[in-house]
Amino acid sequence: MTDEDSRDDLIIRIAGEGGEGIISAGDFITQACARAGLEVYTFKTFPAEVKGGYAMYQTRTSSRPIYNHGDTFNVLCALNGEAYTMNRAALRPGTAFVYDSHGDFEPEIPGDVHAYAIPMTQAAKELGTPKAKNMVALGALSRLFGIPADALLEVLSGKFSKKGDHVVDGNVRAFERGRELAAELTKTDPWHVAEPAQRGETVLMSGNDAIGLGALIAGLDFFAAYPITPATEIARYVARHLPKRGGTLIQAEDEIASISQVLGASYAGKKAMTSTSGPGLALMSEMLGMAFMSETPCVVVNVQRGGPSTGLPTKHEQSDLFLSIHGSHGDAGRIVLSVENVRDCIDLTVKAFNLAEKYQVPVLLLSDGSLAFSTQSVPYPDPDAYTIENRKRWDGEGEYKRYAFTADGISPMCDPGTPGGMHMATGLEHNDAGAPNYSPANHEAMQAKRFGKLATVVADFPQAEIDGDDDGDEADLGIIAWGSTIGVVREAVARLRAEGHAVRGFYPKLLWPMAVEQYETFAAKCKRLLLPEVNWQGQLAHFVRAETSLRPESYTICGGLPFNPAMVVSRAKEMLS
Numbered sequence: 001m002t003d004e005d006s007r008d009d010l011i012i013r014i015a016g017e018g019g020e021g022i023i024s025a026g027d028f029i030t031q032a033c034a035r036a037g038l039e040v041y042t043f044k045t046f047p048a049e050v051k052g053g054y055a056m057y058q059t060r061t062s063s064r065p066i067y068n069h070g071d072t073f074n075v076l077c078a079l080n081g082e083a084y085t086m087n088r089a090a091l092r093p094g095t096a097f098v099y100d101s102h103g104d105f106e107p108e109i110p111g112d113v114h115a116y117a118i119p120m121t122q123a124a125k126e127l128g129t130p131k132a133k134n135m136v137a138l139g140a141l142s143r144l145f146g147i148p149a150d151a152l153l154e155v156l157s158g159k160f161s162k163k164g165d166h167v168v169d170g171n172v173r174a175f176e177r178g179r180e181l182a183a184e185l186t187k188t189d190p191w192h193v194a195e196p197a198q199r200g201e202t203v204l205m206s207g208n209d210a211i212g213l214g215a216l217i218a219g220l221d222f223f224a225a226y227p228i229t230p231a232t233e234i235a236r237y238v239a240r241h242l243p244k245r246g247g248t249l250i251q252a253e254d255e256i257a258s259i260s261q262v263l264g265a266s267y268a269g270k271k272a273m274t275s276t277s278g279p280g281l282a283l284m285s286e287m288l289g290m291a292f293m294s295e296t297p298c299v300v301v302n303v304q305r306g307g308p309s310t311g312l313p314t315k316h317e318q319s320d321l322f323l324s325i326h327g328s329h330g331d332a333g334r335i336v337l338s339v340e341n342v343r344d345c346i347d348l349t350v351k352a353f354n355l356a357e358k359y360q361v362p363v364l365l366l367s368d369g370s371l372a373f374s375t376q377s378v379p380y381p382d383p384d385a386y387t388i389e390n391r392k393r394w395d396g397e398g399e400y401k402r403y404a405f406t407a408d409g410i411s412p413m414c415d416p417g418t419p420g421g422m423h424m425a426t427g428l429e430h431n432d433a434g435a436p437n438y439s440p441a442n443h444e445a446m447q448a449k450r451f452g453k454l455a456t457v458v459a460d461f462p463q464a465e466i467d468g469d470d471d472g473d474e475a476d477l478g479i480i481a482w483g484s485t486i487g488v489v490r491e492a493v494a495r496l497r498a499e500g501h502a503v504r505g506f507y508p509k510l511l512w513p514m515a516v517e518q519y520e521t522f523a524a525k526c527k528r529l530l531l532p533e534v535n536w537q538g539q540l541a542h543f544v545r546a547e548t549s550l551r552p553e554s555y556t557i558c559g560g561l562p563f564n565p566a567m568v569v570s571r572a573k574e575m576l577s
């Protein structure tokens with residue numbers, strides 16, 4: 001990477017206390033950069049408490065595509081002592097450090113760090129707007145690093161307008177004061193927001209909002225909501241938009257009620273979904289078995305967070321794969337997809353509905369804490385460009401049998417109330433007409449029918465992407481990744497290849513049923529395999545070992561944070577050496 005390249009890849013981290021407006025300030029930087037035509041990728045982390053604790057927002061921005069939040073920051077803005085302490089070790093030579101010089105801390109600044117002391121607390125107090133300390137910081141950042149001031153003023157005014165004109169005015173004054181204070185300092189660092197490149201129309205979305213949008217594109221009719229961090233914003237997005245198109249969202253009393261309502265709506269012929277996180281998915285496991293048994297299409301989004309139990313509600317983890325694939329009693333199947341980025345959150349939500357409708361099975365879509373809150377610029381989605389699949393329906397001819405054995409294994413469905421179409425959908429084992437039947441031969445035949453449908457799912461889903469030279473010689477190392485870790489591995493693979501290493505990546509998004517042949521084909525051209533994932537037990541590595549002949553080296557972390565590319569590069573180099 002040349003110096004010029006690295007200037008085109010700027011990472012700004014703003015940190016302070018929850019309640020100090022860190023998230024708002026970070027959002028404003030992100031929106032202003034996106035409006036200026038830049039690519040953005042954000043990562044935020046905050047405590048489970050509404051006030052207090054360490055909050056951090058990182059915006060990576062470039063004129064070129066970005067796939068993850070980056071290794072570490074180029075610019076740190078610390079609003080309090082904890083923010084400084086938490087990040088002190090990452091203040092590397094050449095980084096810029098903007099801090100509150102009238103705050104609760106006296107930083108020790110290494111000689112090769114570019115430090116800018118801004119009296120944020122004092123300036124905000126003098127203006128009579130103590131809450132606007134974050135806007136003093138934002139003004140200073142705008143001046144020092146070229147974040148477009150006009151765009152920042154526009155987004156901050158928009159955000160605070162519902163709090164009243166006096167709040168907007170106070171924040172604008174604080175922002176301007178921050179710019180003045182920064183103008184009095186001499187800029188010594190090289191960091192500056194990049195010049196935007198030419199690109200098509202894009203929209204800035206969070207992972208959660210994008211899932212909501214994908215559901216609307218897929219033709220969602222009914223959403224059962226029960227709030228849980230970090231999934232709640234999906235319901236919030238759907239609540240804003242679904243009623244406008246005649247759909248219904250109901251807030252249920254708990255997750256068991258949510259999934260039950262979803263199955264009821266789907267039985268009634270509607271496209272239905274719910275979203276949750278690990279603890280909620282655990283509660284839904286019985287009804288997911290019911291969905292498989294009764295062949296009721298449904299989509300459940302699981303935005304994974306740190307566990308087990310209540311765990312780390314606001315933190316990142318990829319630890320619900322065991323639960324998602326096998327979390328049900330009896331022998332129950334399902335389809336499990338996972339998303340890499342915000343674009344996937346739209347596309348794979350549509351795909352999840354298509355698969356649920358086509359195969360009449362529950363489809364679980366896995367996202368995660370960092371992607372849920374990450375905002376990224378994505379090409380403006382064209383709803384007409386998506387293929388939408390609907391369930392196979394009864395044509396009204398002959399005797400209706402809800403679970404009729406058919407050539408493709410899929411039985412036609414029929415809405416309640418259709419003349420001649422009366423049927424039972426039950427969790428009890430049943431015959432082809434839906435009547436209870438516990439005979440050994442019937443149970444065997446029905447299990448074979450239900451699992452038989454899943455046999456063609458792999459062929460019906462796009463092949464897992466191979467990153468790197470697919471036709472070339474055997475690679476020294478193959479890296480398998482899933483979920484948002486894929487974006488990190490993409491960059492790691494690119495860096496390793498740029499250094500001359502023979503490395504490839506393999507990025508499955510259909511996790512279950514497992515595309516065994518695709519894993520085997522990929523691995524056949526790699527001397528060794530590495531599988532990084534954010535959980536303790538190495539959950540995907542476990543399934544790879546169980547289902548294929550492969551023995552990937554498992555690389556797990558579970559500190560509530562995602563990987564960064566440097567970590568993967570470093571582990572890969574250990575293996576390559």
Ligand code: COA
Pocket residue numbers: 017018019020021022023024025046047048049050051055131132133134135160163167171229313314
């Ligand atoms: N002037 C006026 N108001 C301002 C402001 C300013 N300069 N800067 C921020 N604010 C407001 C924001 O608009 C927001 O108000 P709102 O709640 O009315 O939208 C509020 O102050 C908080 O600011 P924000 O920037 O959104 O967050 P923060 O960085 O201060 O961090 C959180 C607070 C997000 C960490 C915390 O509130 C939270 O939600 N924690 C997570 C809770 C959770 O999910 N727990 C899990 C339970 S299982």
